[in-house]
Amino acid sequence: MKISKEEKEEFDNFIGTFKLELEQSDSFETTLNIYKNAIERLDEMDLIPKNIDVKKLQNIITDNFQIRLLKYLHSINFPSTFNGKYENLICLISGDFGWFFLDHQPIRSLFFELTGFWMGHLIFGYYSLAEGGIVPSNGWIHTEGLLGKWTYEGKFIGDLYEFRVTTRDAFFFGAVGFIGKLFRIGDLITIGFVTSVKIQPIIIEPNII
Numbered sequence: 081m082k083i084s085k086e087e088k089e090e091f092d093n094f095i096g097t098f099k100l101e102l103e104q105s106d107s108f109e110t111t112l113n114i115y116k117n118a119i120e121r122l123d124e125m126d127l128i129p130k131n132i133d134v135k136k137l138q139n140i141i142t143d144n145f146q147i148r149l150l151k152y153l154h155s156i157n158f159p160s161t162f163n164g165k166y167e168n169l170i171c172l173i174s175g176d177f178g179w180f181f182l183d184h185q186p187i188r189s190l191f192f193e194l195t196g197f198w199m200g201h202l203i204f205g206y207y208s209l210a211e212g213g214i215v216p217s218n219g220w221i222h223t224e225g226l227l228g229k230w231t232y233e234g235k236f237i238g239d240l241y242e243f244r245v246t247t248r249d250a251f252f253f254g255a256v257g258f259i260g261k262l263f264r265i266g267d268l269i270t271i272g273f274v275t276s277v278k279i280q281p282i283i284i285e286p287n288i289i
Contacts, residue, residue: 171225204254205237
């Protein structure tokens with residue numbers, strides 16, 4: 081998609097504001113509203129295809145059954161604090177992950193064709209002997225859910241499980257049960273919901289890509 085310099089600046093300003101609002105949010109309800117408002121803003125920037133119902137997109141991310149359960153747990157003061165590990169359950173997720181891949185099966189592809197929403201699992205980084213080792217995702221990721229709220233910025237790989245393609249190649253799955261939308265103006269921004277996410281910050285040695 082060809083975009084103007086002004087459109088790119090508008091999108092970058094939106095992302096900067098979105099990230100700041102998420103980091104400063106003091107409640108899960110506030111975060112839900114930030115997501116809803118972000119989706120409306122993306123629609124105003126004509127980044128949501130006309131065949132997608134904006135209200136349905138908002139609801140499928142911020143008002144699904146699991147989110148309702150999470151809201152109930154918050155209402156009874158269920159302990160929900162960041163434990164120092166970059167993992168979460170039943171959570172909102174957003175970010176610019178750099179290299180990542182959405183793994184989706186045929187039934188999920190059909191769901192995309194019918195609704196315009198993506199479903200699947202997120203792969204953060206991979207291992208390739210031919211490329212010298214680990215090739216991580218590199219960007220920022222924010223989650224808020226059952227295990228609290230956290231933001232990470234830098235290089236990371238998925239840490240839920242490793243899928244080895246050959247003895248020389250593997251993918252690192254970092255999130256399962258994703259549903260949401262991907263938006264691109266230069267950078268690829270993801271906004272959605274996952275049932276489980278776990279990443280591992282990674283320091284790349286000089287001799288590894």
